[in-house]
Amino acid sequence: xxxxxxxxxxxxxxxxxxxxxxxxxxxxxxxxxxxxxxxxxxxxxxxxxxxxxxxxxxxxxxxxxxxxxxxxxxxxxxxxxxxxxxxxxxxxxxxxxxxxxxxxxxxxxxxxxxxxxxxxxxxxxxxxxxxxxxxxxxxxxxxxxxxxxxxxxxxxxxxxxxxxxxxxxxxxxxxxxxxxxxxxxxxxxxxxxxxxxxxxxxxxxxxxxxxxxxxxxxxxxxxxxxxxxxxxxxxxxxxxxxxxxxxxxxxxxxxxxxxxxxxxxxxxxxxxxxxxxxxxxxxxxxxxxxxxxxxxxxxxxxxxxxxxxxxxxxxxxxxxxxxxxxxxxxxxxxxxxxxxxxxxxxxxxxxxxxxxxxxxxxxxx
Amino acid sequence: xxxxxxxxxxxxxxxxxxxxxxxxxxxxxxxxxxxxxxxxxxxxxxxxxxxxxxxxxxxxxxxxxxxxxxxxxxxxxxxxxxxxxxxxxxxxxxxxxxxxxxxxxxxxxxxxxxxxxxxxxxxxxxxxxxxxxxxxxxxxxxxxxxxxxxx
Numbered sequence: 001x002x003x004x005x006x007x008x009x010x011x012x013x014x015x016x017x018x019x020x021x022x023x024x025x026x027x028x029x030x031x032x033x034x035x036x037x038x039x040x041x042x043x044x045x046x047x048x049x050x051x052x053x054x055x056x057x058x059x060x061x062x063x064x065x066x067x068x069x070x071x072x073x074x075x076x077x078x079x080x081x082x083x084x085x086x087x088x089x090x091x092x093x094x095x096x097x098x099x100x101x102x103x104x105x106x107x108x109x110x111x112x113x114x115x116x117x118x119x120x121x122x123x124x125x126x127x128x129x130x131x132x133x134x135x136x137x138x139x140x141x142x143x144x145x146x147x148x149x150x151x152x153x154x155x156x157x158x159x160x161x162x163x164x165x166x167x168x169x170x171x172x173x174x175x176x177x178x179x180x181x182x183x184x185x186x187x188x189x190x191x192x193x194x195x196x197x198x199x200x201x202x203x204x205x206x207x208x209x210x211x212x213x214x215x216x217x218x219x220x221x222x223x224x225x226x227x228x229x230x231x232x233x234x235x236x237x238x239x240x241x242x243x244x245x246x247x248x249x250x251x252x253x254x255x256x257x258x259x260x261x262x263x264x265x266x267x268x269x270x271x272x273x274x275x276x277x278x279x280x281x282x283x284x285x286x287x288x289x290x291x292x293x294x295x296x297x298x299x300x301x302x303x304x305x306x307x308x309x310x311x312x313x314x315x316x317x318x319x320x321x322x323x324x325x326x327x328x329x330x331x332x333x334x335x336x337x338x339x340x341x342x343x344x345x346x347x348x349x350x351x352x353x354x355x356x357x358x359x360x361x362x363x364x365x
Numbered sequence: 366x367x368x369x370x371x372x373x374x375x376x377x378x379x380x381x382x383x384x385x386x387x388x389x390x391x392x393x394x395x396x397x398x399x400x401x402x403x404x405x406x407x408x409x410x411x412x413x414x415x416x417x418x419x420x421x422x423x424x425x426x427x428x429x430x431x432x433x434x435x436x437x438x439x440x441x442x443x444x445x446x447x448x449x450x451x452x453x454x455x456x457x458x459x460x461x462x463x464x465x466x467x468x469x470x471x472x473x474x475x476x477x478x479x480x481x482x483x484x485x486x487x488x489x490x491x492x493x494x495x496x497x498x499x500x501x502x503x504x505x506x507x508x509x510x511x512x513x514x515x516x
Contacts, residue, residue, distance in 0.1 A: 011493060
């Protein structure tokens with residue numbers, strides 16, 4: 001018997017999935033119906049226990065191609081049903097085996113819709129998966145742990161040293177001969193950002209989050225991307241300082257956490273959302289074109305537009321709660337989005353953002 | 366073990382229910398979740414007083430009652446019922462509690478209740494697993510857990 005116990009004392013019992021043992025973190029839910037492998041390996045989930053609202057996971061197995069980073073990044077996984085007989089021509093192992101192979105604990109057999117309702121009404125909170133304790137014991141341990149918002153997870157997931165993107169081992173690097181140099185500040189990037197830039201003729205170099213602005217500029221970038229990533233952006237003053245030093249010198253694109261860092265660089269503050277935006281069908285309105293985009297999202301914090309200064313304007317808003325989803329500058333080559341134009345998982349409707357970024361680079365060059 | 370049979374309880378089951386209740390109180394004391402010792406007469410009176418808003422259900426093996434479920438209106442909240450399931454030690458871990466709970470929940474739905482509440486003793490993870498599976502939210506409290514199940 002495996003338990004999931006939340007900080008408020010809510011308890012669920014289920015079956016062990018993956019490595020067994022204990023896992024704790026901020027419990028968050030995603031409403032995406034597919035893409036569990038991309039979600040598991042998304043660095044933005046560092047420090048979190050992921051709940052898949054959709055009731056079936058693992059049905060198309062695990063393959064070599066659909067990873068978004070070097071390893072599983074979630075602390076734990078909660079599903080209703082984990083399929084142990086996957087069917088897909090690319091499948092190489094089961095979800096259970098994948099989690100077990102990387103020492104990640106999970107739980108199946110939980111009514112994830114009931115759990116989602118709980119998190120939606122009470123807000124995200126810390127939780128633990130455990131196979132070795134009673135609910136009482138797990139709750140006592142959980143309440144002694146530091147809260148999610150106190151840790152800088154970016155430093156845990158960032159690249160150890162700069163690297164050029166040549167694709168994953170054994171897989172194609174991308175189409176076309178590289179024309180432009182793009183540097184990606186890795187605060188928890190997903191590989192699909194690198195793939196999509198490479199596909200658009202960019203030579204891509206990823207650098208650690210602590211790289212100085214001078215060192216980034218020494219790579220002679222035609223454009224800079226501030227990547228997505230985990231945790232509270234209010235803890236990342238060092239990254240905000242780097243962003244501030246780079247804005248206005250080359251075209252920049254901020255995605256998710258990168259968007260929040262850009263907003264902070266222009267004076268805005270961030271705040272924690274009650275239960276975050278995580279899923280593959282979030283509607284976002286582009287205020288400039290009037291168009292609505294269906295977007296992939298994964299963030300627990302948002303920008304407060306009130307403090308924005310320096311000519312930056314809100315370009316997009318979330319249609320469910322009105323939060324800021326994009327920034328632009330009328331006269332500077334600057335663009336940012338709170339959602340994930342790289343999808344993985346989710347709709348590819350918004351890869352046009354990368355086209356716009358490359359166009360911005362071409363116009364400045 | 367002989368095949369268990371299940372039915373909605375009548376006054377004829379009162380003595381069997383009272384005996385199961387007494388055995389559980391002997392074993393668990395205040396942690397039993399029962400309001401106190403009940404005679405067969407108390408049980409019969411309770412069943413007669415439900416008038417369609419509550420019921421008891423029993424499981425019998427070899428003609429003897431080995432467990433029961435009770436569903437009664439929650440006096441503090443309109444549309445809410447309180448449910449409990451009690452089994453002799455020999456009847457546990459056999460799926461009997463689950464069957465009795467499902468019968469009581471079916472009754473609650475048909476009686477128009479919107480949700481059901483109850484308590485689980487500490488350490489009864491099998492019961493927690495059952496309620497988790499059917500969508501209940503259980504809360505750790507001193508000495509056990511309380512659950513609430515929307516219907």
